Amino acid sequence: MAEEVTGKADFKVGDDTYQTWYKIVGDLASGAHPLVVLHGGPGVSHDYMTPFVEIHNKYKIPVIFYDQVGIGMSVFKGVAEKPKEFWTVDLFMDELDNLLVHLGVQSGFALLGHSWGAMLGAHYASHRHPVGLKHLVLTGGSPSMALWEKSTRQLLNALPADVRETLEKHEKEGTTDSPEYQQAMGIFYEKHVCKTPWPKELEASFAAMMQNPTVYSTMVGPSEFTITGTLKPWSCLDQIHTITTPTLLTNGAQDEAQDVCVSPFFHKIPHVKWAQFSQRHLPFLEEEDQARYFQVVAEFLTYP
Secondary structure, eight states: OOOEEEEEEEEEETTEEEEEEEEEESOTTSSSOOEEEEOOTTTOOGGGGGGGHHHHHHHOOOEEEEOOTTSGGGOOTTGGGSOGGGOOHHHHHHHHHHHHHHHTOTTSEEEEEETHHHHHHHHHHHHTOOTTEEEEEEESOOSBHHHHHHHHHHHHHTSOHHHHHHHHHHHHHTOTTSHHHHHHHHHHHHHHTOOSSOOHHHHHHHHHHHHSOHHHHHHTOSBTTBOOSTTTTOBOTTTGGGOOSOEEEEEETTOSSOHHHHHHHHHHOSSEEEEEESSSSOTTTOTTTHHHHHHHHHHHHHOO
């Protein structure tokens, strides 16, 4: 059984102190650079990323999970009352820096981001250039929200007309909590996020978001293809060429993050590899892709 430690790191923002919940699987004193896992959303808890314990179990690389501030085990009283200006990319980069220092791993670590986590990881690597970052893995991400929206809109337009019209109607009317809308979203998720029945880890992450929807609704909006939140203008396209860390890109054939999202990373990052998988947005949860995905990631992380 892998050694597991959980804890909370104090995270100061102005005059307020929040807490970042984390879980470490493995021994940080082992000499291997730990893998820090950035979950997606923003606003979806870390639970669906827990299959990454495989990286430790098979390859003895310590893995650090955490819930980003305002989410899951890092939710705080009054989260829904925070002004939209509070929820910035800088906030989450500051939190990451704070956690690395708290755990004493800032001088040597790998970073793996999925979806929004990949966007955060790319922004962090291209704007802060952390000297301790040894490997960067970007799974199902995008270097700008405009490209993400272009990708998901293309997929929306390929859905059956009645499904597309249902989604568009409810988003226009602000009735995205209706069962009809949820059923139509289920069709999109089935094709491009993860097949059903969903693994319990994914159910837990979405349940956490439904319980505390503030971060997702504020930063993204009603859905993956209607971006109205504070992230809408976000881009690090003009900075990703400055990423000097060896970088692994991955996406799936039916991924929300289509090649239009991933290719700019491939063309602009100097030391980069791109692996594509057969299924959707979550290769680490899909049985067809899972074994190969972890093998590709582990081989990349252990390459000198």
